[in-house]
Amino acid sequence: MILVIAEQREGSLNRASWEAVAAAQALAGGMPVKIAVLGASTAAAAQELATADVAEVLTVEHAALQQYTPDAYAAACRTLIDQVSPAYVVFAHTYQTRDFAPLLAARLGKPLITDITGIQGAGADAAFVRPMFQGKLAAQVKPQGGPPALVTMQIGAFRADAARKGGGAPVNNVDVSIDAAAIRQKPEAPFREAKQAVDLGQAERIVAIGRGIKSQENIPLAEKLAQAMNAEIAASRPICDNGWLPMERQVGSSGQTVAPKLYVALGISGAIQHLVGMKGARTIVAINKDAEAPIFEVADYGIVGDLFELVPALIAELEKT
Amino acid sequence: MKIAVCIKQVPTREWQPRLNDQKTWIREADVSYEMNEPDAYALEEALRLREKHGGEVVVCSAGPARVQTVIREALARGADRAIHVEHDSLGAADAFVIADALAAAMKDEKFDLVLTGLQSDDQGHGQTGVILAERLGIPSSTIIMDVQVDGSNLRVKRELEGGWFQWIAMPLPALLTIQSGINQLRYATLKGIMAAKKKEIRKAALPDGIVPAQQIVGLALPSKSKQTQMITGSPADASRELVRKLREDARAL
Secondary structure, three states, rough: OOOEEOOOOOEEEOOHHHHHHHHHHHHHHHOOOOEEEOOOOOHHHHHHHHHHHEEEEEEEOOHHHOOHHHHHHHHHHHHHHHOOOEEEEEEEOHHHHHHHHHHHHHHHHEEEEEEEEEEEOOOOOHHEEEEHHHHHHEEEEEEOOOEEEEEOOOOOOOHHOOOOOOOOOOEEOOOOOHHHHHEEEEOOOOOOOOOOHHHHHHOOEEEEEEHHHHHHHHHHHHHHHHHHHEEEEEOHHHHHOOOOOOHHEEEEEOOOOOOEEEEEEOOOOOOOHHHHOOOOOEEEOOOOOOOOHHHHHHHOOOEEEEHHHHHHHHHHHHHHH | EEEEEEEEEOOOOOOOOEEEOOOOOHHHHOEEEEHHHHHHHHHHHHHHHHHHHHHHEEEEEEHHHHHHHHHHHHHHHHHOEEEEEEHHHHHHHHHHHHHHHHHHHHHHHHOOOOEEEEEOOOOOOOOHHHHHHHOOOOOOOEEEEEEEEEOOOEEEEEEEEHHHHEEEEEEEEEEEEEEOOOOOOOOOOOOHHHHHHHOOOEEEEOOOOOOOOEEEEEEEOOOOOOOOEEOOOHHHHHHHHHHHHHHOOOOOO
């Protein structure tokens, strides 16, 4: 069987959990799929998950799971896995998964394959496709050393609405004991740094800049293009890390996820952390001097060239009419 | 405070991938290498913590002889000494193998704090740090944007998705995986480069019996998810064509 570990916070399910369910159904090849949800109170999330076409929804409730900690989650998942003996354990590749899945894998002594974008074959012989070298190459990998294999699915690689729905799966509780004294991390409440002045998620058009912009002095050039296109300005992570644009302008897994009508990527190579934040845009334009840059894989229109020549030419063209 | 920083040597960003004949790994002869960027931020954070709290910074790396270049670079930036687990097979090794190799060489040092980048720019498993923490028997926290040390207590700011953060407290010793952008990087001075030549690099052997957790059965250029129309010509011609397509075909302007 295949076990999906769903993710919920304060009763609301992370949407990426449905992507993990879709991936598990694709991977199953006839094996039954079960979904587990962990927390102090999981009834609402379990009800929602029970609409999936799966054999069973398992609730793992414990006071120590109220707030996420890697130690408590790894302990609970380990007990659960020992009880249900899955062939695969499927997660969405969220920041939470990244925090505790390697710990779980280390304790189980079992392989963990992360950031998967595709599944080849199904069942016990499946191979998994994942990016390597910043997305420049795609690797086909197989877990070694026998089941279970832990696998995490890249956000957006599988469609949540592709998860098959069923006639209402049974919901059952699994008892776990967690030693509260063994939980070493003490979390405080999550917070947002500052209220976001710009909601890039609502922008119709976005002009985004990456390392190719070279220096802070060149940012007004990109801003001028944004103005000519009636677009918001945004950036990949390194630009915000350097303080050239505020963090709230960052698109990608650690910033905002956007789906505008038009996304113009200037000098952005297209590291996977950026692509997950913008590949939902309807039309993507990539301008980059490197013809091999991964950004061209998601682009509708591409120009290989020097952005410092192309951007002024584009502004001139837009201002003509 | 005794701080370890685990760094990896990875291909440069400009490197164009070429595959070996079996198409299971890259052609290493063609590659130019650099320090994995998130690890550079981890090193910088370690140097800043040493400036504040005293102690020493020890660079740890597992890889073939070539990784000496980034070890020397880290020493030139200010690390005090280094541990190098040297073996040719470590260049293409998975996260479990690297973590086991590092753990064996680091165990007896009893570090107070271990820092590493949140993932590598080559294989990008994003697991090595957390597995290493478990092997060393210490707690971990990942994707860290701020580190506060007070005696034997640690308080760190962990990045969550979509602009959210969370403070987490834990006891030392501990391991943290550091997010890029946590600080501003320093570069080696000439004085640092000269001083690095005299600093100790302890060589450690790869222990027997470490087994990989996964196997790369194929490596290829990624398949395109979209049909990309490439626009060529002079900047003026290409711009005219792009604007026309965006207006008339895509209706995006």
